[in-house]
Amino acid sequence: MKVMQLLPELNSGGVERGTLEIAKALIADGHESLVVSNGGRLVNQLEIEGSTHLTLAIHKKALSSLWQIRPLRKLIQQHRPDIVHVRSRVPAWLTHFALKGIPANQRPHLISTVHGFYSVNRYSQIMTQAEKVIAVSDSVVQYIQDYYKNCPAEDIVRIYRGIDPQAFPHGYQPSAEWLNQTIKDFPELENKFLLCLPGRITRLKGHESLIALIQQLHQQYPQLHAVVVGGADPKKVAYLQEMQNAIQAKGLTNRITFVGHRSDIREWLAFSDVVLSLSNQAETFGRTALEALSVGTPVIGWNRGGVAEILSQLYPQGLIDVDNQVALLKAIQKHIDEPQQVQPVNIFSLKEMCDQTLDVYKQILK
Secondary structure (H helix, E strand, O other): OEEEEEOOOOOOOHHHHHHHHHHHHHHHOOOEEEEEEOOOOOHHHHHHOOOEEEEOOOOOOOHHHHHHHHHHHHHHHHHOOOEEEEOOHHHHHHHHHHHHOOOHHHOOEEEEEEOOOOOOOHHHHHHHOOOEEEEOOHHHHHHHHHHOOOOOHHHEEEOOOOEOOOOOOOOOOOOHHHHHHHHHHOHHHOOOEEEEEEOOOOHHHOHHHHHHHHHHHOOOOOOEEEEEEOOOOHHHHHHHHHHHHHHHHOOOOOOEEEEEOOOOHHHHHHHOOEEEEOOOOOOOOOHHHHHHHHHOOOEEEEOOHHHHHHHHHHOHHHEEOOOOHHHHHHHHHHHHHOOOOOOOOOOOEHHHHHHHHHHHHHHHHO
């Protein structure tokens, strides 16, 4: 098979990671993998792992992106993939128009993955207009069925995102070198009970809930410290500053540490005592929550979306009624007073995700 995946950029995030994982699985299974994007820091890894990257500006939600339809059509006609797999709305629209200009008997098969709970409108509907529509959780299947009646139920395939259990082994501990360097860089973290909020700096990730928690608990638990693992892209720097000002005004500067964008997320998840998932909107899957549980760190999160699906199966005591700050507070207190154990994770594997996706490709080619 020759499969072409399309996404806006290759910097960081679940869509990007899923693209790389499927690309790698295709190569390992003896197929050809092409990825079209505007580029980014993950291109090098993608190419080292055997895929071909084709750079095209398919990342902007702007009318000017329509200029990319003809170049994209040319790429498709030149490389002649068997399957085109779209993972985001702008690439999906551009692919829709590009394929219209190719004779029907020469068009590749079209697959989409719905990675998000997109705003419900005509623009988002394009993600449900493919021969097979992959949904990354049961919550996403429900979302498609609720809002896009045009998409037949038999065309939707639920494939959970997955992680490599060897990359996040149960009981994992960071190396002495890592610990020494981290305490050197952030001496305030030494001998603390660490609450970790991972994820990019955006208003959606629930930083306000974390600040409120620390404000309520810091006098009762002097050993409690929060660490925010994730960077702010240039558009979010003002929000980061706003948060830091609020933290300073509340006298919590020495209780909350921002460590920025990190490539050593496994270490931070293992180093932490509890990982939080407090997004203001339901997560479609919640891979970071799964990674934390995989290494054996308890996760406490709102009972909605993909995170609820993961927690209900792996760590139900971490589920909290949505926006119930009192229940959240009590759960944190319980975890500080009585450390909890997480059982080894043996579901949601990366291999299952890749095998199921390649099966969809193979079935569609039959």
